[in-house]
Amino acid sequence: MNKRLFFLMYNMAKDNKAIGKMAVFVASHTNKIYALVYLIGIVYAFFQNSNLLFRFILIPFITIVYNSILRKILNRPRPFKELGAMAWCSIFPVVGAILIVLAIFTGLSRVMTGVHYPIDVFLGWLIAIIIGCLGFFVF
DSSP states (O other): OHHHHHHHHHHHHHHOHHHHHHHHHHHHHHHHHHHHHHHHHHHHHHHHOHHHHHHHHHHHHHHHHHHHHHHHHHOOOOHHHHOOOHHHHTTOHHHHHHHHHHHHHHHHHHHHTTSSOHHHHHHHHHHHHHHHHIIIIIO
C-alpha cells in the first residue's frame, strides 16, 4: 500500500510538468522558509516572555531529536535509494494554520519528488502534532 501510494504520487509529478515543477520547488525551498519563520518566532518570543521563548525553542528541538533517533532506529532507506508549525499556533493561530498547510504541501512534494514514502511523511506529521500539542497545551 505504501509503495503503491508512493508510485501514484511520484508518477503524478513525473507525468505532469506543472505538478512536477511545483513539487520540486516546494521540496527544495520550504526548509529555508521554515528556518526564517522559526527565527522570526524566536525573536518575537524573546521579546514577549521567557516561558514562551523556552517552549518555542524546546518543542521543535525535541521533535527534531525524536525524529532523528527514530530515523536511526528504523534505518529505512529512502525511496530514491531503494527504488533508484506548531510553535506559531500558540502565538498567531492564522500564521500557524498557514504553516501547517505549507507542511502538508512540503510532505506531499517530498513524496512526489521521490525523497520519502507516504507513511514516513504521515508519521512525521503525526509526531510533530503530538509533540507540539504536548509541548504547548499540556506543559
